[in-house]
Amino acid sequence: MAGLVLDQVRKSFGRTEVLRGIDLDVAPGEMVVVVGASGCGKSTLLRLVAGLEQPSSGRIMLDGEDITARDPAARDIAMVFQHYALYPHMSVFDNMAYGLKVRRLPRAEIAARVEEAAQMLHISPLLGRKPRELSGGQRQRVAIGRAVVRKPRLFLFDEPLSSLDARLRTSMRAEIKRLQRRLGVTSLYVTHDQHEAMSLGDRILVLNEGRPAQLGPPMEIYARPADTAVAELIGDPPMNLLPGWLDANGRVRLETGDTGHGRPVLVGIRPEDVAGGHPDGDGLVLRFTPDTVEPMGAEVLLVGRLDTGAAFSVRTLPASFALGSRLDFHCPAQRLHLFDPGSGQRIGPAGPVAR
Ligand SMILES: Nc1ncnc2c1ncn2[C@@H]1O[C@H](COP(=O)(O)OP(=O)(O)OP(=O)(O)O)[C@@H](O)[C@H]1O
Ligand SMILES: [Mg+2]
Structure with a gap:
C-alpha cells in the first residue's frame, strides 16, 4: 500500500498512554488533517511519523516501506512547525537552500528549486532579505518554502498558521492547499482550528484523548458526527x-x-x-x-x-x-x-x- 499507513500505533510516556491505537491510511497525494483538543496527542503523532519519537508499539509505513525504526534524516519527510526557526544571519535564499546544500545538490539545481518555490509562495522579491526584515506571514512562507524545496515524500505540518492573525491565516491556508495540490505530496496537517481542518482536509481525523474518534471527509463529519465529542468539536x-x-x-x-x-x-x-x-x-x-x-x-x-x-x-x-x-x-x-x-x-x- 502506497502513501502513509499507521498500523495500531501506540505511544506511552512513562505510565501515561498518550496514543491508544491509531490506524490511519493517507493515500498518495492526499492531505489528512488531524484535529482535536489540546493535549489529545496530535503533535506526538506527527513526531512519531517524523521519527523524532519512537512508538511504544505499532508500525509506520511510507510508500510501502516500514520506516518505524528508520533514522529521521533517512525518512525523506519535511516538517513545518508552529514556531519555525529560521537562521537569522542567513538570507531568505540561504534559509531555503540550506537543506539542499547539506545534501550536496548541484548549485544550479538548488537555485532552480529555491526560485520555483519562492514563486509559488510569492516571496521571490524577498530572497535577498534577512528574516528580521520580514513580516510574520512572510517568515512562515519561508519556513514552508524550506520544506517544499526538498520535494519530500511526505509533508508534516504542526499548527503552522496558529501564530498568524486571522486574515493572514485564511489566505495562507488557501495557499497551502493550492501548493499541496500542485505538488501532490502526501500530507498530514495538525490543527485545533476546526475551520482550518474543514477547509484544508481531503479527510479529517478527529482525535479524542489519544483515540481516533472519527475519520472521514469534512462534510461527512459535520453531517454525521460519530459521537458527542466530535459533535462539540466540529461546528461553530x-x-x-x-x-x-x-x-x-x-x-x-x-x-x-x-x-x-x-x-x-x-x-x-x-x-x-x-x-x-x-x-x-x-x-x-x-x-x-x-x-x-x-x-x-x-x-x-x-x-x-x-x-x-x-x-x-x-x-x-x-x-x-x-x-x-x-x-x-x-x-x-x-x-x-x-x-x-x-x-x-x-x-x-x-x-x-x-x-
Ligand atoms: N516527551 C514527553 N514526555 C511526557 N509527556 C509528554 C511528552 N510529550 C507529550 N507529552 C504528553 O502527551 C500528551 C499529548 O501531547 P501532544 O503534544 O501530542 O498534544 P497536542 O494534541 O499536540 O496538544 P496541543 O494542541 O496543545 O499542541 C500531553 O498530555 C503531553 O503532556
Ligand atoms: Mg501540539
Whole structure:
C-alpha cells in the first residue's frame, strides 16, 4: 500500500498512554488533517511519523516501506512547525537552500528549486532579505518554502498558521492547499482550528484523548458526527446537546423534568439548523428565551434557555429580537442528531421523527 499507513500505533510516556491505537491510511497525494483538543496527542503523532519519537508499539509505513525504526534524516519527510526557526544571519535564499546544500545538490539545481518555490509562495522579491526584515506571514512562507524545496515524500505540518492573525491565516491556508495540490505530496496537517481542518482536509481525523474518534471527509463529519465529542468539536458555534427521550415509534421529546417513555438520549441540534416558528411536517418545537445577541456578521447568535431549562443557542439572520421574551423555533426532524447519553456514541443510521 502506497502513501502513509499507521498500523495500531501506540505511544506511552512513562505510565501515561498518550496514543491508544491509531490506524490511519493517507493515500498518495492526499492531505489528512488531524484535529482535536489540546493535549489529545496530535503533535506526538506527527513526531512519531517524523521519527523524532519512537512508538511504544505499532508500525509506520511510507510508500510501502516500514520506516518505524528508520533514522529521521533517512525518512525523506519535511516538517513545518508552529514556531519555525529560521537562521537569522542567513538570507531568505540561504534559509531555503540550506537543506539542499547539506545534501550536496548541484548549485544550479538548488537555485532552480529555491526560485520555483519562492514563486509559488510569492516571496521571490524577498530572497535577498534577512528574516528580521520580514513580516510574520512572510517568515512562515519561508519556513514552508524550506520544506517544499526538498520535494519530500511526505509533508508534516504542526499548527503552522496558529501564530498568524486571522486574515493572514485564511489566505495562507488557501495557499497551502493550492501548493499541496500542485505538488501532490502526501500530507498530514495538525490543527485545533476546526475551520482550518474543514477547509484544508481531503479527510479529517478527529482525535479524542489519544483515540481516533472519527475519520472521514469534512462534510461527512459535520453531517454525521460519530459521537458527542466530535459533535462539540466540529461546528461553530458548537452543537446544542439536550437530554431527551426516543420512544418506540422513533419520536423524540426533550426532557421536561417528568420521566419520559422509551430510551433516554442526547438530542443534538446545531444552532444553524434552527428556524423560526413551527415545523411544517415532523420537527421538534423549541420554546426558547434568548438573553443575549452576539453579532456574527451576516448572522447573529442568540444565546439563552429553552423552557426545559437547558442552555441553548440559535444562529439566525439579524432581526429585532425581544430579549427575555419567549420565541418559538423549531428544528426539522431530519436535522436532529441522537447520541447515547452513556457512551456518547451516535444512535441509528435513520433520521428520527420528532414531536
Ligand atoms: N516527551 C514527553 N514526555 C511526557 N509527556 C509528554 C511528552 N510529550 C507529550 N507529552 C504528553 O502527551 C500528551 C499529548 O501531547 P501532544 O503534544 O501530542 O498534544 P497536542 O494534541 O499536540 O496538544 P496541543 O494542541 O496543545 O499542541 C500531553 O498530555 C503531553 O503532556
Ligand atoms: Mg501540539
